[in-house]
Structures are given as structure tokens and as C-alpha cells.
Amino acid sequence: MSTQTDNTSNTPSNAPSPKKGATGWVILAFFVIGFGFSLLGGWVGFPNMLYKEVPHPIDFNHALHMDLVFDGCNSCHYFRADGSFSGAPTLNECRDCHQFVMGTDPNEEKFVEEYVLQDKEVPWNIFAKQPDNVYFSHAPHVKGAGMDCAACHGDIGTSESLRPYQENRITGYSRDIWGWEMSRLGEPKYAPRMKMMDCVNCHVEQTDSKGSCFQCHK
Amino acid sequence: MKIDRRCFLSLAGGLAVGHLLTPIPWKITDDIAIWTQNWPWTPVPETGPVTWKNTVCTLCAGGCGIKVRTIRDRAIKIEGRTDHPVNKGSLCPLGYASLQYLYGPSRVKTPMRRTGERGSGQFEAISWDEAISEVSGKLDALRKNGRAHTLACISGSDKGTVPVLFKRFLDAYGSPNFIRTPSGRDAHEIAAYLAQGHKDKNIGFDLENATFILSFGCGLLDGSGAPGYQFNAYSRFDKGRTLVQVEPRLSNTAARAKKWLPAKPGTEGALALGVAHVIVKNGLYDADFINGYAFGFEDWTDEGGNIHMGFKSLVNEYTPQKVSAITGLDANAIESLARDFARAEKPVAVCGYNECKPSANIDKTLAVHALNALVGNINQAGGMIVFADPEYAVSEVRKDRIATEGTAKPRADMAGTDRYPQSRYLLDLLPEVLMGANENNLPVQALMVTGANPVYTTENSETARAAFAKIPFIVSFSSFMDETAKLADIILPDHHFLEGYRDVPAPDGVGKAVTSLSAPVVKPQYDTRNTGDVIIDIARSLGGTIGESFPWKDYDTFLKQAFKEHYRDLSRNGYVIHAEKPLPWDRAFATENGKYAFYPTRRHAAGTDDKSRLPAYRELDIPGDKANGTLALIPYKSPRIAAGAVANPPFMTKTIDANVLKKEMLFIQINPETARGLNLRQGDTAVIRTPAGEARVRVNLFDGVMPGIVAMPAGLGHTAFSKFIADKGVNVNALLKPSADPAYGLNAAWGVRASLQKA
Numbered sequence: 001m002s003t004q005t006d007n008t009s010n011t012p013s014n015a016p017s018p019k020k021g022a023t024g025w026v027i028l029a030f031f032v033i034g035f036g037f038s039l040l041g042g043w044v045g046f047p048n049m050l051y052k053e054v055p056h057p058i059d060f061n062h063a064l065h066m067d068l069v070f071d072g073c074n075s076c077h078y079f080r081a082d083g084s085f086s087g088a089p090t091l092n093e094c095r096d097c098h099q100f101v102m103g104t105d106p107n108e109e110k111f112v113e114e115y116v117l118q119d120k121e122v123p124w125n126i127f128a129k130q131p132d133n134v135y136f137s138h139a140p141h142v143k144g145a146g147m148d149c150a151a152c153h154g155d156i157g158t159s160e161s162l163r164p165y166q167e168n169r170i171t172g173y174s175r176d177i178w179g180w181e182m183s184r185l186g187e188p189k190y191a192p193r194m195k196m197m198d199c200v201n202c203h204v205e206q207t208d209s210k211g212s213c214f215q216c217h218k
Numbered sequence: 219m220k221i222d223r224r225c226f227l228s229l230a231g232g233l234a235v236g237h238l239l240t241p242i243p244w245k246i247t248d249d250i251a252i253w254t255q256n257w258p259w260t261p262v263p264e265t266g267p268v269t270w271k272n273t274v275c276t277l278c279a280g281g282c283g284i285k286v287r288t289i290r291d292r293a294i295k296i297e298g299r300t301d302h303p304v305n306k307g308s309l310c311p312l313g314y315a316s317l318q319y320l321y322g323p324s325r326v327k328t329p330m331r332r333t334g335e336r337g338s339g340q341f342e343a344i345s346w347d348e349a350i351s352e353v354s355g356k357l358d359a360l361r362k363n364g365r366a367h368t369l370a371c372i373s374g375s376d377k378g379t380v381p382v383l384f385k386r387f388l389d390a391y392g393s394p395n396f397i398r399t400p401s402g403r404d405a406h407e408i409a410a411y412l413a414q415g416h417k418d419k420n421i422g423f424d425l426e427n428a429t430f431i432l433s434f435g436c437g438l439l440d441g442s443g444a445p446g447y448q449f450n451a452y453s454r455f456d457k458g459r460t461l462v463q464v465e466p467r468l469s470n471t472a473a474r475a476k477k478w479l480p481a482k483p484g485t486e487g488a489l490a491l492g493v494a495h496v497i498v499k500n501g502l503y504d505a506d507f508i509n510g511y512a513f514g515f516e517d518w519t520d521e522g523g524n525i526h527m528g529f530k531s532l533v534n535e536y537t538p539q540k541v542s543a544i545t546g547l548d549a550n551a552i553e554s555l556a557r558d559f560a561r562a563e564k565p566v567a568v569c570g571y572n573e574c575k576p577s578a579n580i581d582k583t584l585a586v587h588a589l590n591a592l593v594g595n596i597n598q599a600g601g602m603i604v605f606a607d608p609e610y611a612v613s614e615v616r617k618d619r620i621a622t623e624g625t626a627k628p629r630a631d632m633a634g635t636d637r638y639p640q641s642r643y644l645l646d647l648l649p650e651v652l653m654g655a656n657e658n659n660l661p662v663q664a665l666m667v668t669g670a671n672p673v674y675t676t677e678n679s680e681t682a683r684a685a686f687a688k689i690p691f692i693v694s695f696s697s698f699m700d701e702t703a704k705l706a707d708i709i710l711p712d713h714h715f716l717e718g719y720r721d722v723p724a725p726d727g728v729g730k731a732v733t734s735l736s737a738p739v740v741k742p743q744y745d746t747r748n749t750g751d752v753i754i755d756i757a758r759s760l761g762g763t764i765g766e767s768f769p770w771k772d773y774d775t776f777l778k779q780a781f782k783e784h785y786r787d788l789s790r791n792g793y794v795i796h797a798e799k800p801l802p803w804d805r806a807f808a809t810e811n812g813k814y815a816f817y818p819t820r821r822h823a824a825g826t827d828d829k830s831r832l833p834a835y836r837e838l839d840i841p842g843d844k845a846n847g848t849l850a851l852i853p854y855k856s857p858r859i860a861a862g863a864v865a866n867p868p869f870m871t872k873t874i875d876a877n878v879l880k881k882e883m884l885f886i887q888i889n890p891e892t893a894r895g896l897n898l899r900q901g902d903t904a905v906i907r908t909p910a911g912e913a914r915v916r917v918n919l920f921d922g923v924m925p926g927i928v929a930m931p932a933g934l935g936h937t938a939f940s941k942f943i944a945d946k947g948v949n950v951n952a953l954l955k956p957s958a959d960p961a962y963g964l965n966a967a968w969g970v971r972a973s974l975q976k977a
Contacts, residue, residue: 026220027228034232042240050245080267087265131252132262170249172256182241 047182051166051175057122058111063160073149073157085138088124091115125165127176128153128194135218145206154191163190264289272299272792274722274734275313276715277864279375279401281725281732282309282446283792286716286739293317293716293740298446302793303732304725305446308453312860313446315869319714320743322867324698324939326711327744336687337705339938346747349710354759356691357391360664361760366392366624370662372645374399374669374863377607377723379780383753383773384668389615390757390767392624395662397631398643399670399863402443402570403726404964405578408640409587410604412580412818415808419606422729423568425451427600430562431461432493432555434486434586436572438463439471441857443572444725460562462555464489467854467887467929468922479555480924481545483852484968487582488835489552490567490589492541495533496556497592503560504594507814511803512591514817527828529588529816536835544835564600565593571727574855574932575954578964584818584833591814597800603729604806608796610780616763630661638963640822645672646956646965649685657688664691668712668749671863673701674936677954677965678910695749700863701938712749717742719774720750721781721788731797733781735788748773824960841955842909842971849892851908851972853932853950861933868942877918878931884947885918887929888974893919896974903977906930908970910955913948914977928972 069075076089094116101112115122130136141147149157156163166175178184179193192198200210237243266289275282275296283302287295296317298309319325329349334340344352360369371388373381376398385396406421425431425438425448438448438461452474455461463475464486472478481489497503508515517528538549545552559565567589570576587602595601617625628635630651631644638644648662655661665686676682686692687705694706703709712718715736722734750773757768770776778785787794800806809815816832823830840850853861858873860866877885886906888898898904902917906928915930923929934947953972956965 023220027224030225030228031232031235034229034234035236036232038233038236039240042237042242046240046242046245050249082268084268086267090266131255132260133255168249170246171252173252178245182245 043182050169052169054125054165054167056125056162056165058115059107059162061105061107061160062157066157077149079139079143083137083139085142088126091119091121094122125162125167125174127156127163127165127174127191129173130177130194131171131173133217134196135216152192152194154188156191263294264292266290268294271737271739272302273716273739274302274736274792275309275316276720276722276736277312277316277319277860278310278445278862279726280304280310280444280446281722281728281734282313282444283734284309284313288739291740293320299792302734303730303795304444304728304734304793306450308446308450310441310445310449311858311870311873312441312864312867315867316715318867318869319698319864320716320740322940322942324700324865324943325714325744326697326699326703326709326746329711329745330709332707336707337683339699339704341709346710346745349708350752350755350759353693353708353710354756357664357756358760360691361391361620364620365663366620367394367627368630368661368663369393369666370395370397370630370648370664371666371668372397372399372670372672373667375723376643379610379721379773379777380668380750380753382610382612382780383750383768383776384666386612386615386767387753387757387764389625390617390621390764391760392617392621394625394627394629394634395631396643397629397633397645397648399672399675400576400578400643400645400965401726402573402576404641404643405576405580405583406570407642408578408580408962408964409583411640412821413584413587413591413809413815414604414806415810415815415820416604419604420724420726420731422603422605422724422727423566424598424600424603424729425566425568426454426729428564428566429459429600430559430565431459432559432565432567432589433461433463433465433471433475433572434490434567434569434582435463435465436568436570437469437471437574437855438568438572439474439857440469440574440855441859441861442574442855443727445857447725447728448572460558462559466852466924466927468920469854470857472922477555479547479551481547482924483850483927484577484579484838484840485545485835486569487579487585487833488536488541488544489547490582490585491533491536491833491835492538492545492552493556493559493567494529494585494589494592495536495541496538496553497560497589498530498533500557500560502557503592507591507594507596507803511807511813513809513811513813513815514819518817526817527832529832532829532832532834559589560593564595564598566590566595566601568727574861575853575968577966577968578959578962579838579966579968580821580959580962580964581833581836585835588816588833591816596814597803597806601729603800605724605731605797605800607723608731608733608781608784608794611782612780613769616766618763621763632963638822638961641962641964644958644963646677647958647963649676649678649682652685652688653681660688660690662689664693665689666693666695667702667706668695669863671696671700671702673705674865674938674949675863675951677951677956679949679951680911695752697746698864699938699940700865701936704938710749710752711744711746712752713738713742713746716740717746718748719777720748721777730795732793732795733784733788734793737789737792750776822961838966838968839957840967840969840971841957844971847908847971847973849888849926849928849972849974850969851906851928851930851950851953852969853954854887854929856931856933859931859933861931865936865939865943866933866946871943871946879934879947880916882946883914883916884931884934885916886974887918887920887923889923889925889927890919890921891925892923892927892974893917896976898974898976905975905977906953906972907975908953908955908972910970911952913953915948917974927969928974 177194180189270285282305283299298307300307328343330341410416461475462477463472464479466483538552542549569586590602631648633641633644692706694703696703697712716739720736758765821831930950935949957967959966
């Protein structure tokens with residue numbers, strides 16, 4: 001108050017008046033607090049807000065099924081006669097074996113009671129689902145280039161329990177597409193990431209060309 | 219420590235700088251981009267196993283085989299069926315776009331009863347039971363009042379099992395008034411009756427094998443007739459084959475033809491006679507056929523000793539010079555056309571079916587048939603083919619007294635009466651009859667409409683609309699809310715053709731005896747029913763001999779019975795060819811002497827002299843007076859505009875050029891010379907007036923239109939269906955006017971007089 005009075009009462013002079021407000025250090029501290037808060041929010045809080053955990057309808061045991069089928073992944077995820085890929089099996093395909101509860105697993109019991117007997121398709125969470133403007137064909141990758149399923153989908157085939165599924169609240173797609181690491185650095189946590197640049201990088205590596213736009217965006 | 223404004227600014231700065239180093243802005247931007255691709259209204263195709271199902275398109279009479287790509291119960295894509303004998307893989311844009319009708323908003327989703335004013339489009343949904351009992355109640359009352367003969371049925375076709383069920387219903391009910399909508403078939407049927415003695419047989423042209431096609435105004439590549447068949451036949455054209463197009467306008471067909479001959483409209487018959495003249499004069503005709511299987515080529519003497527003029531004497535006067543004066547074509551061009559035609563290996567002359575406006579000119583049609591007879595190309599590969607439909611295994615109709623009396627009464631459209639004894643259906647005359655009658659004497663008290671949209675397609679359509687609106691009770695069987703359904707009291711919606719069974723008879727103009735089966739590809743989307751089932755139900759609820767005439771459990775049972783042993787092939791292959799080879803010449807003609815009649819002795823003619831029976835050229839005046847209408851309006855067909863009962867789906871409308879339809883304004887085509895005289899420039903708005911009505915249009919200058927002619931695309935200007943279809947352009951039928959052939963009553967006008975004035 002007095003400084004203020006002093007300042008105003010003094011005859012204006014050319015001498016610089018000393019800063020009487022917050023000091024530079026304080027201002028810097030606020031900057032750092034803001035900066036730090038942003039980093040914390042962006043790297044820790046934001047992913048938790050952006051993604052929500054979605055429970056699996058059935059905790060599917062791939063390892064168990066792999067022991068029982070004859071043709072590995074192809075037994076249930078197969079190529080149709082026209083070369084298109086079947087993706088997740090439909091209820092009809094599951095029903096070939098699971099007309100009734102066969103084992104003691106509560107998951108199987110749930111599957112039979114809630115889906116098979118009620119003739120309802122299982123709303124599986126699809127980890128690798130891509131937006132509609134992406135045209136992806138399994139045939140040239142699996143049949144043409146001889147890639148393993150695990151090369152893109154991770155070792156889900158040997159898992160006894162499904163890995164967690166997180167859904168992007170804005171887009172509705174799986175967190176696996178961007179990757180679980182927000183920085184997209186380092187080895188992916190579960191399976192290779194599936195953004196466009198991931199496709200491009202692999203294509204450049206394997207074929208020396210990233211291909212043309214219309215190959216995937218028809 | 220002081221905290222002031224600057225601290226908060228600094229905090230904000232820290233937040234701002236910091237968040238740039240986090241994924242927030244980049245990830246959110248990316249995610250929002252993806253989010254915008256997933257609007258709830260963006261259609262996302264089904265995923266799942268793909269199946270292809272074969273069926274037949276029934277949106278026009280072309281009968282193209284199609285295959286439909288389906289995923290689960292969703293039809294995704296239609297393509298031409300490459301192993302179908304009609305179209306062999308070719309398909310028109312309407313066929314490709316027909317899924318838009320399956321899933322689009324113009325479907326009638328349940329049975330409906332009119333609640334508002336007639337034509338207001340206000341309906342309420344009712345149940346099938348209610349709808350059928352209301353229709354049968356009304357029909358029962360009409361019958362009990364002794365007016366059974368005032369029930370009429372307008373159908374897009376008289377072939378196939380559903381039209382047969384309707385004819386049967388009228389027979390059992392007691393009405394003679396089954397009316398087929400006008401088409402190129404009318405004139406061909408009469409010509410086939412006069413020259414070959416056939417009743418109700420199909421006349422087709424084997425365009426696939428012909429080496430020289432002389433087309434008198436057929437829009438072979440303009441989507442008229444059987445488009446898939448015609449497109450495919452043309453796609454197989456090689457260097458040795460020729461198409462010559464006679465037409466007043468440079469159409470798609472004319473542009474792709476080897477030669478385009480713009481004869482004055484209405485003079486095509488004279489050109490045919492001119493070609494015949496050159497062929498006869500130079501002895502280029504098929505002597506075997508003429509000497510062995512034809513009658514009336516030379517002059518002949520009847521039983522009474524009177525000498526009659528033969529075809530040869532008739533064409534003698536049609537020298538190239540005379541024909542040149544009539545048609546406006548060069549005499550040398552006529553001469554060389556005739557020589558090329560006659561010398562070709564398999565020449566065929568075609569007219570009628572595939573014209574945009576089938577002017578039922580009997581003389582022209584007889585003259586064109588005669589050209590085919592001259593070169594001996596009847597019932598030969600690459601020629602004009604005559605064949606019968608398969609016979610349905612159906613028991614006789616049971617008729618009570620009312621039915622017998624009713625069916626013997628004269629028809630409301632005057633066909634088959636003393637005035638027009640050789641005509642079968644004259645829908646064009648009906649509006650005038652209805653307009654002239656008062657409410658009590660109205661010769662049609664109840665109307666059923668199936669597979670047709672006469673309120674739109676009848677020429678002078680506004681009068682037709684007013685005339686039909688006088689009918690006290692109208693039942694529509696349309697799948698779509700078309701102009702006629704909008705006028706109806708009850709709508710009993712049929713399935714879309716991808717939802718039910720239906721046999722598809724041999725398409726008009728196709729030289730093959732093919733019957734196809736349209737089979738369901740997806741489950742019915744709405745509460746619709748096969749019209750065949752509905753008519754059986756109505757008959758049954760009327761009871762008595764009417765019910766007894768319809769003993770089948772349902773339509774599918776009837777269909778199976780009707781085709782007997784053919785049904786297995788029909789359902790397995792989707793089609794059956796029921797006559798492999800046409801009849802040879804010695805058995806081909808059903809005339810009194812078993813020969814092809816160049817002189818049609820049985821012709822019901824306006825005059826009694828030979829020339830009125832022979833296909834002489836007669837100048838036809840078109841409706842309207844010359845003083846007010848110095849121009850002539852002709853409609854034209856475009857492959858990108860559906861011009862029949864079904865309107866253009868929006869997919870097709872998107873493909874129309876901006877000089878044909880821009881926003882809601884339609885463009886007419888006129889020659890720059892015509893435009894100069896009228897002081898009109900490209901893009902000007904003008905008013906076109908005809909005796910039937912007037913319309914605002916825009917002007918497109920086109921050198922390919924003959925001076926004095928105004929060409930307008932057919933198929934636009936709908937007022938019903940849906941907001942995506944209605945109110946685009948002008949309905950040319952609202953401007954055209956029929957003009958009855960004096961002896962046959964069929965509409966013989968090729969156009970209408972019109973005036974054009976700058977607006």
C-alpha cells in the first residue's frame with residue numbers, strides 16, 4: 001500500500017522502478033507447476049480418461065482350444081472359399097461343439113446358457129478392428145507372404161485368458177490399434193500396433209514400398 | 219510471496235507448453251478424425267460370408283438375369299448374370315440401382331387405406347385381413363348390384379402367372395376389362411395376326427446373330443425394350459456387322475450405329491417401302507420364301523374374280539426419289555441401304571418394342587415385317603422369330619351366370635368392340651371414355667392396378683389422372699408409393715422383386731423363348747405380400763364360383779402347378795428355354811392358306827380398297843393444330859433415366875448430365891436453327907405448350923435434333939415415390955396426347971404439336 005502511495009506520490013523520474021509484484025521465481029514456479037501438471041495429466045490422466053475398460057463377454061481360453069483342434073488358428077479363424085477371411089467365429093460355428101455344456105469351466109457354462117441356448121451372437125471385443133475406410137485383406141499377408149498370425153496379433157493363440165480390452169471413448173476402437181504405450185515407443189505391450197504408419201513401416205521394410213493409397217483406402 | 223495475475227498467466231503458459239509435449243492434442247486430433255468417419259447415419263456394409271444369389275430383375279419388361287451379392291440377409295450389390303440367356307452379363311443402370319428401391323423410402327410398408335382427399339397421399343396402415351375383407355366387401359357389393367362388368371384391371375403385362383391370375387379373377391368375377399398398358403407389343407401383335415395369323419404370340423428379333431440390323435427408331439442402346447439383351451448383342455458386334463439407325467434425333471443408338479438416317483418422324487413406313495422397292499426391283503429378295511411360303515406378293519385374284527394389288531405392285535410406286543421426298547433422306551442413301559440390307563448374310567429390320575414412344579402405326583409395322591419376309595429372315599437365326607408362351611397347366615375358370623353375362627359385355631376401353639374389333643387393349647382411350655361418362659354410368663366402378671403406373675405413363679397424364687380419380691374404388695398392388703398408388707383407396711403392397719417368387723415371361727422383342735424365375739434373395743423387409751397370394755385370398759373371400767376358380771393353397775403352389783415339369787429346371791437354373799427352335803416356314807403361319815400374307819386379307823381397314831389393307835404409307839397428323847404449334851414434341855429415352863412404371867432411383871438421377879436436368883429444371887433439346895427462329899439461347903428458360911398442357915423448361919441447343927423438333931427426355935417429372943425422387947423435371951406424358959388409329963384405336967401419334975416461347 002505504502003509503496004503504491006510512494007510510487008504515486010513521487011514525482012515521476014527516469015529511474016526504473018523496482019518490481020514490487022510477484023518475483024520471477026514465483027512466476028517460473030507457476031510455469032513449472034502448469035508444465036508439470038500438463039505432462040502428468042497428458043501422460044497419466046489422459047489415457048485413463050480416453051480409454052475405458054470393457055469386460056469380455058466370455059473369457060475365452062485359446063490355449064485350451066488349440067489343444068483340441070487339428071488345424072491351429074485356421075480351425076476357427078479360416079479363409080472362406082472366396083478368399084475372404086472369417087474373423088471371429090459365429091455362434092453357428094461354436095455350436096458345432098458347444099451344443100451343451102461339456103466341461104466344468106464357468107465361462108463355457110456362461111457361453112452355452114447366455115448365447116447358445118438363447119441363439120444370440122457373442123459380442124466379442126475385436127482387438128484388431130479397423131475403421132471402415134481401411135481395406136485389409138488377410139489373404140495376401142497370410143497366404144501370399146506366409147506371415148504367422150502372431151506376427152500381427154501377438155501370441156494370443158497360446159493364452160489361457162483374454163488380455164484386457166480397452167475401448168477408445170471417442171472412436172470406439174480398441175486401444176491395441178494405437179498401442180498401449182501412449183508414446184508409441186518401445187516394444188508393444190501385447191501385440192504389434194496397427195495405425196497406418198505401422199502398416200507402412202512394415203511394408204517399407206518387407207517390400208521396399210509403402211504401396212499406393214488406394215491399396216488400402218478404396 | 220506475492221501471487222498476481224502474471225502467476226496465473228505463467229501457469230497457463232506452463233499448461234499450454236506442457237500439453238504440447240503430451241499425446242493430448244495429437245491423439246485427440248487423430249481420434250476426432252476417426253470419429254467423424256463413424257457418424258451413425260453413415261452406412262456401414264455388413265461383414266460376413268458372401269453369397270451370390272441368382273434371380274431376375276423385374277423393374278422393366280427386359281427380364282435380365284442378375285446375381286445379387288448378399289451378406290447374411292442384406293443384399294449388397296447387383297450384377298448381370300453372365301450365364302443367363304437373355305442378357306449374358308449385361309445390365310442397365312436401373313437394374314444396378316434397384317437395391318435402392320428395396321431399402322429406399324418409397325416402399326409401401328403395410329396395407330394402407332386412404333384417409334384424406336383422393337390423391338392427397340394421406341393413408342392409414344391397416345392389417346392384411348382388414349384390407350382383404352374391405353376389398354372383397356366392395357367387390358361383392360358391386361357384383362350383387364349387377365355391375366360386375368364395371369370392374370377393370372390395369373396390368374403392365376398380360377403374360378406371366380400373376381397377370382394370368384388377374385385375368386382369371388376377372389373371368390370368374392364377370393368382367394371383360396383386363397387392360398394391358400400400351401407398349402410396342404400392340405402393333406407387333408396386330409401385324410403378326412394380319413400377316414401370320416397368330417394370336418397372342420411373341421415376336422422377337424434375334425439381334426445376337428443378325429449381321430445387319432436396320433432399326434426404325436428403336437432405342438436399342440438407349441435403355442428401351444430389353445436393355446440387357448440389346449446392350450449385350452451390341453457388345454458382341456464385330457467388324458462384319460452393321461447397325462443402321464433411322465431416327466430424327468442423334469440418340470445413343472444413332473451415335474453408335476454405322477449409319478444414322480434422320481428420316482422425318484412418322485415417315486419410317488415410307489422408308490421401309492422404299493427399301494422394299496429397291497429389293498424387289500433388283501430381284502434381291504429371297505425367292506424361295508416368296509414363291510413357296512408367301513401370299514399376296516404378286517397381284518392376285520379372289521374367289522369372286524376381282525383382281526387385287528399385291529405387295530410388289532404397291533412398292534413399285536415407292537421409288538427412292540419419291541421416298542426421298544417423303545422422308546427427307548438422300549435417294550442414293552436409300553438405294554444403297556436397301557442393297558446392303560438385302561445382301562447381308564442375316565439382315566433384320568426392327569421397330570416397335572424398343573421405341574421410347576411406341577406409336578402403334580400398323581402400316582409401318584407391317585412394312586417392317588414385310589422387309590424381314592422379303593429377305594426370308596423369319597424364324598431364322600438372326601431374324602424375326604415368332605414363338606408361343608409356355609402353356610400353363612391351369613384348370614378352366616368356373617363361371618356362374620353373372621360371370622358369363624359380365625364377360626360377354628363390351629369392354630370399357632372399346633377394344634374388341636365393333637369399332638375396334640382386332641384390338642385387344644386400348645388403355646389410351648379409357649380416360650376419354652371415363653371423362654365423358656357421368657358418375658352413375660361410369661363404365662369402370664372399381665379398378666385394380668398391378669405392375670403398372672397408368673397415372674404417370676398414360677399420355678395426356680393430367681387428364682388420365684382426373685379420369686381415374688372419378689373411379690369410386692381403386693386398389694393398387696404397387697410395392698412403391700407411385701402416382702397411381704397415391705390415388706388409390708386401398709394399397710395392397712407387393713413384395714420387392716428380391717423378396718418373392720414370380721415367373722418372368724420372355725421379354726418383349728427378344729428372339730428367344732425364355733421364361734425366368736425371380737426368386738427371393740432376402741426376407742421381406744416390410745409387411746408386404748406377394749400379389750399372387752393376395753388375389754387368391756380375395757377370390758376365396760368372395761366365395762362361390764370365384765373362390766372355386768382359385769383352389770390353390772397359395773401362389774407358390776399355383777406357380778409350381780402351372781409350370782408342371784418345367785418348374786424343376788426353372789427353380790434350379792433360374793430360367794427355362796421352352797422352345798429351342800422356331801417353327802420352319804411350312805408350319806410357321808396360321809393364316810387361311812398357311813402362308814405369310816404380304817396382302818393382309820383379314821385386316822380391318824378404314825377403307826375397302828387394296829391400299830387401305832396393304833401397308834401403304836399414309837401421312838399421319840399428330841395431335842394439335844399447326845397454327846398454334848409450329849414445332850413437334852417427341853420424347854426420347856435415355857439409358858440413365860427409367861421411363862416406365864418405376865421412377866428413376868436417386869443413384870441414376872445422379873448420373874444425369876447438367877444439360878438434361880439441373881436442379882429441378884429439365885432441358886429440352888432443339889436444333890440451333892430452331893432456336894434462332896425463336897430467339898432462344900443455350901440455357902434460356904422457356905415455356906412449352908401442347909394441346910395437353912404446358913411446362914417451364916430450359917433450352918439445350920443440340921445439332922443432333924432435326925430442326926422443328928423439340929426432344930424431351932422421358933421418365934422425369936414424377937410427383938410421388940419419395941422426396942428424393944419427386945418434382946425433378948417434367949413428365950413428358952403430361953404434354954403428349956394420344957391419337958387413335960381409325961381402325962385399331964391404338965395410339966398412332968409419334969409426337970404432338972408444340973410451341974416454345976421464351977419465358
